[in-house]
Amino acid sequence: xxxxxxxxxxxxxxxxxxxxxxxxxxxxxxxxxxxxxxxxxxxxxxxxxxxxxxxxxxxxxxxxxxxxxxxxxxxxxxxxxxxxxxxxxxxxxxxxxxxxxxxxxxxxxxxxxxxxxxxxxxxxxxxxxxxxxxxxxxxxxxxxxxxxxxxxxxxxxxxxxxxxxxxxxxxxx
Amino acid sequence: xxxxxxxxxxxxxxxxxxxxxxxxxxxxxxxxxxxxxxxxxxxxxxxxxxxxxxxxxxxxxxxxxxxxxxxxxxxxxxxxxxxxxxxxxxxxxxxxxxxxxxxxxxxxxxxxxxxxxxxxxxxxxxxxxxxxxxxxxxxxxxxxxxxxxxxxxxxxxxxxxxxxxxxxxxxxxxxxxxxxxxxxxxxxxxxxxxxxxxxxxxxxxxxxxxxxxxxxxxxxxxxxxxxxxxxxxxxxxxxxxxxxxxxxxxxxxxxxxxxxxxxxxxxxxxxxxxxxxxxxxxxxxxxxxxxxxxx
Numbered sequence: 001x002x003x004x005x006x007x008x009x010x011x012x013x014x015x016x017x018x019x020x021x022x023x024x025x026x027x028x029x030x031x032x033x034x035x036x037x038x039x040x041x042x043x044x045x046x047x048x049x050x051x052x053x054x055x056x057x058x059x060x061x062x063x064x065x066x067x068x069x070x071x072x073x074x075x076x077x078x079x080x081x082x083x084x085x086x087x088x089x090x091x092x093x094x095x096x097x098x099x100x101x102x103x104x105x106x107x108x109x110x111x112x113x114x115x116x117x118x119x120x121x122x123x124x125x126x127x128x129x130x131x132x133x134x135x136x137x138x139x140x141x142x143x144x145x146x147x148x149x150x151x152x153x154x155x156x157x158x159x160x161x162x163x164x165x166x167x168x169x170x171x172x173x
Numbered sequence: 174x175x176x177x178x179x180x181x182x183x184x185x186x187x188x189x190x191x192x193x194x195x196x197x198x199x200x201x202x203x204x205x206x207x208x209x210x211x212x213x214x215x216x217x218x219x220x221x222x223x224x225x226x227x228x229x230x231x232x233x234x235x236x237x238x239x240x241x242x243x244x245x246x247x248x249x250x251x252x253x254x255x256x257x258x259x260x261x262x263x264x265x266x267x268x269x270x271x272x273x274x275x276x277x278x279x280x281x282x283x284x285x286x287x288x289x290x291x292x293x294x295x296x297x298x299x300x301x302x303x304x305x306x307x308x309x310x311x312x313x314x315x316x317x318x319x320x321x322x323x324x325x326x327x328x329x330x331x332x333x334x335x336x337x338x339x340x341x342x343x344x345x346x347x348x349x350x351x352x353x354x355x356x357x358x359x360x361x362x363x364x365x366x367x368x369x370x371x372x373x374x375x376x377x378x379x380x381x382x383x384x385x386x387x388x389x390x391x392x393x394x395x396x397x398x399x400x401x402x403x404x405x406x407x408x409x410x411x412x413x414x415x416x417x418x419x420x421x422x423x424x425x426x427x428x429x430x431x432x433x434x435x436x437x438x439x440x441x442x443x444x445x446x447x448x449x450x451x452x453x454x455x456x457x458x459x460x461x462x463x464x465x466x467x468x
Contacts, residue, residue, distance in 0.1 A: 037231040039239030041320045041439040042313035043360055043385035049314045068195040072202025076209075080227045083312025083319045086220045087209025094203035101199075133210065135316040139362045139383040145316070 021170045025065040026074065028166065029054045032159075033078040044144045048152035049127070050159075051078045055093060056122055057159035059100055060115040062167050071097040088133040092126045112160070120153045127152065218348060225350030228321055232353040235309035236323045303447045304328040308343070308356065308439060316383060318361035320439060322346070322354040324447065330354045333413060335448045341419035341436030342366065342407060343445050356445075359420070359435050360385050367392075367410040368420050370403055377405060379420055379433070387421055390430045399423050399431045413450055 033051030055074060058065050075089035082089065103118060110118075127149045135141055212219055254261070306324035324330050326349050336343045336356050344364060348355040357364050364381040368389070375397065380388045389405060391397035403423040409416030421433035 034231070036312060036314055037235045037238075037310050038313075039235045039242060039309050040313060041308045041311040041358075043318065043358075043438075043440055045312075045314060045316050047313035067198075069198035069202050071199070072205060075202075075206065079209075080220075080224050081231070083315040083317045085210060085217070086213040086224070087206045087211075090206030091203055091210055092206070094199060094206055097199055098203065101196075131316050135362050135383055139316075140386075141316045141362075141383040144384060148314075 024166055024170065025058045025062070026070065028162065029058065029066075029074050030077055033074070033081050036081050036083070045141065045148055046144070048148060048155055049078070049082070049123075049130075050152075050155065052089070052093065052096075052123065052126060053119070053152060053155050053159045054162070056096070056100075056119045057156065057163040059097060060110075060119060061160055061163050063104075065163075065167075068097060068101070084130055084134050088130050089126075092129045092133075096122045096126060115160070116153075116156055119156045123152045123156070124149050221348040221355075225325075225348055225353060225355065228353040228355065229325070229350045232309055232321050232323045235321065236307065239307065239309050301449055303330060303334060303449055305444050305446045306330075308445055311358075311439075316362075318358040318364075318381065318383070319347075320344070320356045320358055322356050322445065322447070323352070325350045325352045325354050327351050330447050331449075333450050335414045335418070335450070336445050337418055337448060338437040338439070338445050340438070341421075342414065343437045343439055345413060346447065354447075358439055359387055359437070366414060366420060367408045368405040369408040371406055372403065376408060376410070379405065382432070386424075386432050387435060388430055389421060389423060389433045395429065397429055399427055401426045405433065415448060 029051050031051075032054035033049075035047055035050045038047070051074070055066070055071065071093040072090050075091070075093035076086075078084075078089040078093075079086045100118065100122070107114065127145060131141060131145055209220075304324045306322050306328070308320045309323050311320040312318065320343075322330070322336065330346055330349055332346055332349055334346045336345060342359060344356045344358040344361070346354045347357045358381070359366060359379065360381045360383065362381050362383045364379075366379040367376070368379050369376050375391070376393065377389050377391050377397075380390060382388055389399065389403075391399075401423055405420045405422070407414040407416055407418045407420055419436045421435050423431050423433045425432060
């Protein structure tokens with residue numbers, strides 16, 4: 001172990017994340033998906049899709065924490081729990097990753113507000129997409145859906161704090 | 174945030190291919206998602222085994238959480254009851270005196286009813302309960318309205334069974350796992366229940382709206398007037414739900430299609446009773462013998 005004061009110290013050596021550090025982003029996103037097991041029987045879609053918010057926070061704030069293909073298996077796990085038709089989160093989350101990649105090519109220096117804006121766009125698009133994949137057009141879920149989208153957007157800073165906290169711990173390890 | 178330039182991979186072939194494969198897999202994930210979506214749209218129960226496998230793990234956790242939350246919430250309630258027990262006692266005594274006459278009349282009516290029915294030789298099918306269990310969690314982040322029941326195949330719960338609460342119909346079982354079952358609530362947009370009006374037996378259907386209410390629509394008649402406060406119970410048509418389970422009360426007067434509130438409030442529900450289907454589902458049509466099949 002080379003400390004900061006020794007001759008062997010290489011400040012720019014890339015840190016290789018261990019197995020546990022690799023698993024933590026996956027586990028936090030899956031824990032977010034598990035929000036649907038809280039013991040309430042809701043008559044309106046009121047809980048935010050917290051797994052997706054965690055996924056966006058990891059993707060936007062810690063780019064290399066998740067592989068580019070991680071959205072599909074995590075989406076599958078979310079689909080198994082959320083009650084949406086299986087495959088909707090696999091599709092929408094993968095598309096969100098691809099779109100964020102395309103944005104990132106053009107907008108390389110971002111601050112938190114831009115991250116939040118991108119995340120808000122992703123949340124709105126995925127919520128609307130999920131609604132049209134799950135429920136017919138003529139049903140009366142749209143007002144509640146708007147409320148759900150706004151609540152979910154407001155949760156992004158919280159997810160960002162969680163991701164930042166974990167990243168700091170991960171960097172120290 | 175610093176620019177992320179991981180597409181500049183340098184001269185390492187291994188790294189170049191690694192990055193390329195990563196992006197190919199990312200796009201392939203979307204394609205797989207689309208394929209899964211098509212499969213689950215045309216065959217909704219296709220992945221029920223996987224779903225119910227996970228539900229089998231999460232349901233005991235939800236049950237434990239519900240128990241803990243209920244236990245904590247019961248403490249202030251118990252304290253309140255301790256202080257108001259005297260007033261409650263007086264009120265209950267008064268209520269008992271008031272309802273005694275009503276009870277006698279109801280007993281007489283029930284006896285008459287039984288006698289007249291036996292005269293008419295009406296053969297009632299009495300739905301026998303399979304199990305009583307708790308609804309522990311729901312698809313609260315989705316537009317669909319599903320709830321998880323903490324009893325499954327091990328307790329005899331089967332697909333298509335009706336689920337009722339103490340106040341009225343809750344929904345029906347659509348997927349079963351070993352120790353959990355997925356219940357489609359009345360308010361789900363795909364739920365359709367045949368009902369009739371208690372006042373005159375007018376047939377109608379209850380269709381979920383997705384926002385916690387249901388639509389009551391008249392069948393085989395046009396320009397039907399619904400009054401606010403009309404009560405609807407299941408009619409037993411179709412054989413899935415036994416007749417006479419309370420379903421909904423109309424909220425606003427209207428014609429042909431009106432909004433109604435369900436009697437059972439799943440969000441305040443503690444116990445639900447699973448009942449066997451009123452009439453058993455007919456067996457699948459026998460496959461005709463192939464002409465070229467050899468004996």
